[in-house]
Amino acid sequence: MEAAELEKHLRARVRGEVRFDAGSRGAYSTDGSNYRQVPIGVVVPRDVDAGAETVAVCARFGVPVLSRGGGTSLAGQCTNAAVVIDWTKYCNRLVSVDVERRTCVVEPGMVLDELNRQLSAHQLKFGPKPSTHSHCSLGGMIGNNSCGASAQAYGKTVDNVRRLEIVTYNGTRCWVGPTPDEEFEEIVAAGGRRADLYRGLRDIINRHMGDVRLGYPDIPRRVSGYNLDSLLPEKGFDVARALVGSEGTLVTVLRAELDLVPVPPYEAMVVLGYSDICVAADDVPRLLEHGDPELLEAIDGRMAQLMREENSHLDSLDLFPVGESWLLVQFSGDSQEAADAQVRELLEALGKRENDPDVAVSDDPKREQQMLRAREAGLGVTARPPDGRETWEGWEDSAxxxxxxxxxxxxxxxxxxxxxxxxxxxxxxxxxxxVHTRIPFELKTADGVAAFRAFLFRAADLVTSYGGSLSGEHGDGQARGELLTRMFGETLVTAFGEVKALFDPDDRMNPGKTVSPYRTDENLRLGAGWRPRGDRTEFSYPEDDASFTRAIMRCVGIGNCRSHEGGVMCPSYRATGEEEHSTRGRSRLLFEMLGGHADSPVTDGWRSTEVKDALDLCLSCKGCKSDCPVGVDMATYKAEFLSHHYAGRLRPAAHYSMGWLPLWARLSRLAPRLVNAALSAPGFARVGKLMAGVAGEREAPAFAEESFVQWWMARGAFEPDPADPRTVVLWPDTFSTYFHPAIAKAAVRVLEDAGFRVAVPVRAVCCGLTWISTGQLATAKKVLRHTLDVLQPWIEAGTPVVGLEPSCTAVFRSDAPELMPHDQDVQRLSAQFRTFAELLINDAPESWLPPRLARAAVVQTHCHQHAVMKYDADRELLRRAGLDADVLDEGCCGLAGNFGFERRHHELSMTIAEQGVLPAVRDAPHGSFVLADGFSCRTQIEQGGTGRRAMHLAEALALGLEGPPPADRPEKALDRPAAAVRDARLVTACAVAAVGAGAVAGYALLRRAQH
Incomplete structure (x- = not known):
């Protein structure tokens, strides 16, 4: 009842989105740490004033408040039984920039990379750069006192904060910063709550001055504890910097004035190889004596081993010199010569040369970024090692x-x-x-949790004996709050408590973190009492010990799915800005669905509407499978969930219309022109879309009057011997067969030119993609078994099978083997399946060369190809064909199979497309090719108002075989049945009769297939 009353008042008084539903609470139940606490509710304020008002309403009810940014904290700071304020969706503006003073004012939800992008025109940036720079917020960085590799040159966040606008739990709102004596006296003379705060802080530092000066380790990476040292007279009694790193336990930050630094115009890097990580660490002081590097990072042999085992960042490792551990040292300068000179001077001091086997030197920014990506990948690479030992936070950043x-x-x-x-x-x-590390703690048994706790206390004593800090980057939160007395002693920890009592006497600001903390083994996300359900699943999850539960636990909260550019993951988050619609948010809800905790807000298991709603906007693009550092495959999890959720229940209309598209496409052969006419007839089409669950804004793709298989059979081609090494099976996917047969015909032309003998199955075959994506997995297995029967001769002969539609190829390479793990023919077919480019690059005779096109091309890579097959072979084929290819890095096209056609998805689909792909196509040079192998991508480009029509790579190469195409030649029309479109006003009765007959026949076939 209290929660309901609180929600009512928040909705009445706060400009923003107020959410107390189970789905929102589940999505915010944890951060990137080992800890979990279900929030009371979530508020997404529209502006900073609304955020301040949220605190005021919570204060009236006496409920805790948690101010949250990107939610990537590793020590439990961003999980609490509180009202969570998420600043990132709306409060993310760069308020102002003062170029001369090199300062800016930002709102707390602004992402670091976005800030630096907007500052790039001024050649300025914010100095600290954590590895989460693509999605961490400035407010979160201030709360955590974040650092990153660049802190070597620019210091921690605390060193770059000039002023903060804050609000306390009792409503005191003001700007704070350095406080000269004269200003201090003015504040005190003005009276009020602000005066009390300043007087109290002055009293605390005066009483504990000696302890602060002696008790704080003098090291560059002391992040643990409150920054009481910033209140020392010699530090200017800087209240803003004293609040940095307080993890939301003292105040809520509304705006921040930050110091900026110039972007280094030139950089150079040297990577040094060592026999062991400890030997590399021994050399650090010597390196620092002979230079002033911008960064000095380390990677050990274990991390490199994991990269090789996981086939991750191998291109980065290939650039490293000989060694089992490495130090990466980067210098900057006003000229390239100045930066290079620092590298040479360091090598000379070390007695090394650039061509030594344990030395690698670079002054190429792209090469350096490639090297550094291996270091930034540390958390993701070490989180889920192939040996099956799960690793965890807890002691991940001592210094x-x-x-x-x-x-x-x-x-x-x-x-x-x-x-x-x-x-x-x-x-x-x-x-x-x-030092960063992830440790294989056992957090599911009582003995394992006890060992975890014992280790932390021993490790705290060890780092303290070296004059170090419990945390050198990620803060204390719950993970290290209980250990602070080991580092600072009782007196200073008592002083922390006095500061907490001064700002937050009722302990309502992120309680239980840093001061009066929970025990290190409380509120664990797992723990000895965790009892998840263990239901039978359809997919086998071979990389997760055949466990759906373990697959869901892949997400460790890194948050790369909350990035806003580059790669594919996560298109729905990029469009909505909603945690619930990020890969991480969905993973959290699936975790809650497992029912391992009694207080889980998700109580209906597979029937959960909260999980269904979160997954509804998942495009099943599979971008997370490749772009997530720990390989979360949300498309597979969604298919699994839908299979259970709708078991024995009526499904959405779109599952029957688009989920059974291959069947309806076959039925279209009865009267394709009539079907097209019906789909285009205004009144009938509108009713048909409504009944089929299709978005009314979408234009139905027209069926080809002659399918590819019909053309192939009419061609009367000789059926080649499956055992002939020149034989290749061209896979007749639904899209290339029934919608765009010109693509398959072009592929035949190119394959035959390359010396292959093409075979095409003329009996109906299908990969089952549409059934898989809609969670109709039992039917998908039946479809696949039939396909295996048809392909049996070619499977037994080991004949290569080439796919033209990337999503279909991805099914055989990834989904089918996981859906039918014990079927040897599925495993064989998976190994035999090729993309069009892979076949031509790897299997074509060496004497064959693709036609020279000598033309520019803008290329949209299909998400499933990006995630499963990759695009390396295609890039090479484009190069050999003389295409000047701009392979876009603009994310998903937004259509994603059936997603963009489904009712209520059109607006989001187009928002995603307009964030990258469509503007890039509109900007493509006149006369250039627009290439997109995926049917979804081509359809979105065609229907997205670009004025361009995309073609398949096979079509481009086939055009080249006809002779060099003129530079101004428009893209070739893809079998658009113009006559059928002109006949769209055929007598409605004819259309109804035709489609009705098809529906009756389809229903019969549907019933037959189901049985």
């Missing part, structure tokens, strides 16, 4: 003086061995003595 780093690592390794945690990798910001 010591850099000159003592090597010895600390040796003792830390000994501690790992004592507890059986030898599999942990060691890497991090070694130039500042900060």
């Amino acid at each position: 010591v003086p850099p000159d003592r780093l090597g010895d600390y690592l040796r003792e830390l390794r000994e501690l790992f061995s004592e507890f059986g945690y030898d599999a942990a990798s060691l890497y991090g910001h070694f130039g500042q003595g900060c």
